[in-house]
Amino acid sequence: MTRNDFPAGLVLDAHKRQAADGVIVELGAPTHVVLALDQGSGTLLESVVAVGDLVAVGTVIARPADVYGAVLHAPVSGRVTAVETCDAASATGACRCIEIENDGRDAVEPAGWRGDAFALEPPDLVGRLGEAGIAGLGGAAFPTATKLQAARERAARQLLLNGAECEPWICCDDALMRADASDVVLGARLLMRALEATSCVVVIEDDKPAAVAALRQAIEVARARDVVVEVVPAVYPQGAERQLVTAVTGLEVPSGGLPADVGVTCQNVATAAAAARWARSGEPCVSRVVTITGSGVARPMNVRARLGTPLSTLIDAAGGYRGEPLRLIAGGNMTGRALASDDVGLAKAINCVLVATRADLQPRLDAFEQPCIRCGDCATVCPPRLLPQQIHRAVRAGADEAAVQLGVWDCIDCGCCDYVCPSQIPLALRFREARARLRERAAATARAAAARERFESHERRLQEAAVAEQQAFDVAREQARGSIEPGRSP
């Protein structure tokens, strides 16, 4: 294997010391949970419960309509109190959510699967991981079963476990690797079995020596010789999937392709640990480790909390707000999303809750956007090697098609261009909006094409009906004429 760092990127202040003592505080079940039907993968699940239904821990409450969502289970036992639109950490800021009132009994769903996960045939194992709601806990919440299936179809035999955690502030994976290293190794072996993989590399940035040591020891204890740890330099966005593949294998994932196209599959270490948890106890994905940090919170820490726990409860657990918190962000400071309220429930995709103060947000906070001076700094830091200044020009002119030509779909939304832009242009945001417009337009075109087809078949049917009616009329008239012809009495 050749080591070959990905191009560009940035070395950023990590801000991880605040919470990264390697301790995970177990948080009890909250009195009520709010579960967004978009857990962060951008696809809306379909609720399979109604208001008033009784659920137990592990009861399936929502199912995906397509392969881009993961099954969602009740994280507490109790009664469903509402299914309504609420603020959420989804791409749109709000979506339908299921609210459950906790009855405090923590009853476990009796219909849940129990068995030996390692005894399952690999294809069955992939299906079971899907039923267990395992999704990418690194921040995308992409369903693990779908990813594994795509990798199996492309015969990708190498598993990369992503423990890079390159974004500032976030340190939940670091804490998890230190506290639950054995689970990460067990999960690695489970995912390798699902993939029928031949090797597994756990990739960790060099600013997490404790995690590296803990994992190496866990590998030793488990005698998992096919799992190796590889240390990479701490450069943002090292943990972005494509960049990670390039850094470890030296191969470039083709535009529009998948890592599986170059024989690799990436999974987050937390995803592997969630799979291990399910294999050990039969517990589906109903909790996750999340970093509560920022200068605006009293005691930054990593906690394991049930999904749907209101972020306000998490912040209270971390000692509450401190100073003058200005912005609540789900995720880190580079790719995170500012939230409208702290009533939002913890979702599979939320790896960090950043309570940012003015100091955390400087210098961008007070800056105002100025015209692009074409310095080209954005192009020198762009990890997928795009020309952000050119895309910006196209998007500004409303030429979204030109932006597509310039690779707006290859943008990984890392925000490096934003960070270095001397004119303070929110480039990544502009590109995200352009992609939303393109998706909307594509959907409208598809709807129009379907309507055209239905209109044409409607017209054809009416025409055929009219012709048939005319023929029937003609036949009847002929018969009627025949019956009154002279000389032929009825």
Next chain:
Amino acid sequence: MISDAVLVACAVAGALALVVGAALGWAASRLPPAADRLVERIDALLPQTQCGQCRYPGCRPYAEAIARGEADIDRCPPGGAVTVRALAELLGCEPRPVDPSLGAAKAPAVAWIDEERCIGCARCLPACPVDAIVGAPRYMHTVIADQCTGCELCLPPCPVDCIELRPVQASTVHGRWHRAA
């Protein structure tokens, strides 16, 4: 006296004319006429609501009228400024606001049948240009929301006024930011 070179040149030119003529003739008979292709391209830019607000019985007839030069490009309220701009770009003319006499642009909506009041008369079924209403005489009717274009053509035939247009829920799947109500 005519030289051989002139004869050869005439023969070559004549043969070329025959070959090119044959090719053009074949193309004219096999390929759709330019007007039809223009109609296709115009039709592709129209929103396909089939609402008839342009006073033509559907998007395709309107596209045909534009291609013949009989209709202006400002007659599609559902398409709005976006459609006018796209048509202007295709046809090389100046964009202009949609003719306000044809009705105002409305927020996307789909028809909804109040099943308590529906008497199952089936009159709305043939009125729907995209067959988005399911039903039969003396049976309940319902609208397939995903296929309804919000054209409102089912409203006039309904004898009990049990159909209403309801705004489409803002889509959350395309990543456009919005706040909860």
